Amino acid sequence: MTKLLPMNRRNFLQASAAGLAAGTVPGLFGSQAMAQTALTVGFIYVGPKDDYGYNQAHAEGAAVIKKMPGITLVEEENVPETVDVQKTMESMINLDGATLLFPTSFGYFDPHMLAMAAKYPKVQFRHCGGLWTEGKNPMNTGSYFGYIGQGQYLNGIAAAYATKSKKIGFVAAKPIPQVVQNINSFLLGARSVDPTITCQVIFTGEWSLAVKEAEATNALVDQGADVITCHVDSPKVVVETAARRGAFVCGYHADQSALAKDKYLTGAEWAWGNVYTNFIKAAQSGGKLGNFVRGGLKDGFVKMSPLGPAVSAEGRKKFEATLAEIMSGKFSVFKGPIKDNKGNVVVTAGTAFAEDAIELESMGYLVEGVVGSTS
């Protein structure tokens, strides 16, 4: 698990490699114009890059830019959110000559990526999920992320047409705002079709705990939930367990239709390929990379899995109509009045939050109809 030996070797090589790179191959650290023909890009993943989940979504994005001319792709997976990731970044910069790095896991940002950004000011760092702040964080860093809540809203619509028990289930990792927003969006989508639907949520407390995720899925199905979705790092276990128990599934992160076959309704997927392509084009043409990059379905940051065979014609119609509304940019999931599940009004009547509203980034409540608690 620890990578002490190879990393020490890399550290040992670091000085000479850096000297080599700077002295004899100036192109590696040279101007943007020289980098247009050759650009080495590093991707760092916290887990396996074929996990049917968060990391796979990023690796699929990396695979898209790998095909672009002049791009050399270096990747490392299973890098813990510790000083290990700093060593990985140093080795990508010094040994592979990477000038643009994408550390894709939340915990890489502070202090690891910021430390490396200070040490290598000529290298560009773009981090997934972090909150880059102008003035506080250096200009050679930045963060990008997608608004996937509307995808979960569409999942909820598909779920509403499939559920017979009027009870849908959500296996969640930790009650952070982004997860909570997905849970709420899923139920609000379902309730836009049938306001009697409730959503049972189970928090597992960790991003990746295979046995607990399977137990949570079984418990949801035991309590009558017949459509399951999730927000964990690798939805494979949840999707397979739910399908085996006969429940329908809405996917998350990546396309899991192969795992649930005709039990798969649709899924909210990342479309990082578009995001990375934009970054690379900017880098190759010498343009600005952007320090705070956000987008949702209409910006091509997020996409939906193709609808499965179990979605009814009526469901398909509503799904596509809502998707069209989202694409027009005039849609908001959180439109008042909304109460939380303790009865307090959390969004007043007349208020509608756009998907990039800052209020949504600190969401701590579960809406009325969600059975569960964040603590």
Next chain:
Amino acid sequence: MEDTGIGLWGVPLAIFAGAIRVSTPFIFVSLGETITERSGRINLGLEGTLVFGAMTAYAVAVMTGSPTLGVLAAMATGALFGTIHGWICKWPKVNDIAIGIAMMQFGLGLAFFLGKSFIQPVAPKLPSIPLGTWSAVPQVQAALNINVLFFIGAALALFLFWAFKNTRIGLILRVVGDSTDAARAMGISPDRVRLLATAAGGSLAAIGGAYLSLYYPGSWNEGISSGQGLMAVALVIFARWNPIGCFLAALLFGGAGALGPALQSVGVTQGYYLFYAAPYVLTLIILIATSSPTRSLAGAPGALSLTK
């Protein structure tokens, strides 16, 4: 609103079903470790063996289409890991605990390396026995879909309990475990007995891994085990080296682990982190309740490096 849920009955049912579903890896790893420790050696590397077994079983099941072959292949690799551990530990001044930790890292690393290409394919699952067909409630039917490995584990616990006491092999194992000198005086080679005991233990631990990847949760990835192999080693001490105790302790851990999700599913949602800690709290309570001021580690094999 058509209610297909079973309400509060879900909690005892989930604990019962969870005890059976989650406990099987614990049963096999702890029984394996009991055999090894009864011979006077500790193999801390069973977490690595478990994960390597999970990977091997999954990979072989994908390639051959037979989950049974997968389990057998996992047993073979588990025995090999045990043999390596046993062989290294026979040299003088080699510490079995340190070797165990090294073997654990080795097993994990090798499993992640070789298992890379098997994360995506879907392997055929081990069959289960539907014992719940008498019930009209689908939840009960699902809970009583019990994997055959669970019954094998239960039978093995009883068999080992009997065999330690009543067979010649059991006697040899215990003599070696309690006193190396006495064993030598009897003309038994302690190293050979320990080698075989560690190999058998590794082989059983690998079955636990095969259960994880081929039945429940039934998928291979690098996070498949959440430390079951390490916890099972602790279970052995908790169960005082008694195979039936291991079986019961495994059930207890499985059932307690199911408590958190089950309570959330019936609406007891406050403080789920506390419920998730239930297995460990339970362990502490039992250890304190069964502790004694006059004897320490009753039932511990005398030659075990824990007791020296």
